[in-house]
């Protein structure tokens with residue numbers, strides 16, 4: 001395994017590194033493929049809810065989610081990753097104007113994603129459920145309980161996408177006049193994680209629950225202890241109110257891109273979602289994540305990096321291009337600009353219809369729009385005005401897009417893996433289940449033919465972490481693992497009754 005694994009000593013890490021070795025050296029890297037969705041009519045393609053192949057208006061019906069989960073599970077997807085926000089996109093034509101997002105169903109209305117997991121777990125065997133929840137607006141004690149509950153009910157197939165949130169509208173609804181400052185959100189999140197590791201890993205010894213019918217003892221009292229956390233932001237005595245779930249700490253996803261966001265992810269995350277328009281431009285971020293993981297004492301390949309991607313695939317390149325145009329005709333421009341307003345804080349309605357945003361004196365917008373222009377052929381002759389921005393966003397949001405035949409798309413994905421050193425893709429949808437049905441019908445057979453996507457699972461019913469790293473528990477180089485209270489560890493004196 002070379003130098004990457006030298007710091008790893010335990011059996012579980014050796015196993016995890018064995019998986020990495022398989023994927024990088026003995027055979028081609030096996031792609032991680034996640035489906036990306038949200039509990040709302042319009043996730044990243046505003047207006048598309050009314051497309052005939054889109055059923056997202058049924059997002060409030062359980063069958064919509066159980067059908068989707070079964071479709072993905074059967075096809076071999078690794079995870080269904082569900083985004084979430086706690087406020088509405090009210091910057092465009094605002095401030096405080098919820099109209100454009102509401103009319104288009106653009107991430108508003110949006111239901112809580114965690115409730116979907118037990119139902120989807122009941123009808124699937126292997127699919128992992130990545131659920132977004134924020135560290136900014138909920139106490140760690142209750143979040144620990146919600147995730148432990150679902151980790152139990154899904155037999156360890158839940159992952160938590162850790163976010164610090166980005167909408168002012170959410171902050172206002174949680175009693176703040178505006179958001180907690182960006183870096184302060186991450187500082188709080190770091191202590192939040194410490195509280196959670198203590199609750200999930202340190203509060204119940206591995207052998208605390210005995211369920212002994214003879215003696216009538218369910219759990220041995222001295223094997224369950226308070227955590228007595230007293231920090232800057234949180235004061236949590238514990239103990240954790242749930243008994244240990246299969247993974248204890250749910251599998252950890254994260255998607256921060258700022259300097260502090262990356263540092264946080266490199267320390268805590270097991271899978272990081274990275275966005276970028278070109279693999280060449282994404283590579284430095286991936287290298288930085290791996291370097292930061294190393295500095296945090298982790299094997300850099302114990303953080304899987306997954307790129308966001310919108311794939312439109314059909315039998316031929318021409319058919320895919322026609323499909324793209326047909327999808328675009330359903331786009332809702334105001335809904336798209338409402339999303340853009342929420343993501344960037346900028347209200348584009350204050351600019352004229354002619355303004356070319358490649359040259360506007362707003363560095364963030366210039367860089368985003370130039371990033372898109374780099375990938376759209378003939379951009380030199382196009383005006384990147386509001387309408388073009390809205391059209392770009394209407395089909396798959398800010399994500400990079402690949403439109404083409406199975407071979408075109410597979411070639412491009414392989415190029416991304418090669419150049420950006422990513423481990424897989426987070427595939428957004430334009431229609432749901434339409435986009436996933438197309439990927440299953442056209443793309444997966446091509447990826448399998450090339451030997452870069454799994455034919456089946458290694459072990460039926462494995463936990464999320466087992467599927468990615470070969471073990472249900474945190475790897476020994478993960479910061480949360482030092483809190484583990486193992487069966488062979490001592491019971492503290494104060495615990496001995």
Ligand SMILES: Cc1cc2nc3c(=O)[nH]c(=O)nc-3n(C[C@H](O)[C@H](O)[C@H](O)COP(=O)(O)O)c2cc1C
Pocket residue numbers: 082083084085132162163164165166254255256257258259260261262273274275308426
């Ligand atoms: C694929 C992907 C999915 C994301 N999903 C969510 C989400 O569901 N909810 C959320 O509040 N933020 C989400 N984000 C935003 C990130 O968590 C993060 O706030 C954003 O990338 C800005 O990072 P930074 O604060 O480190 O700059 C997502 C980002 C990416 C790339």
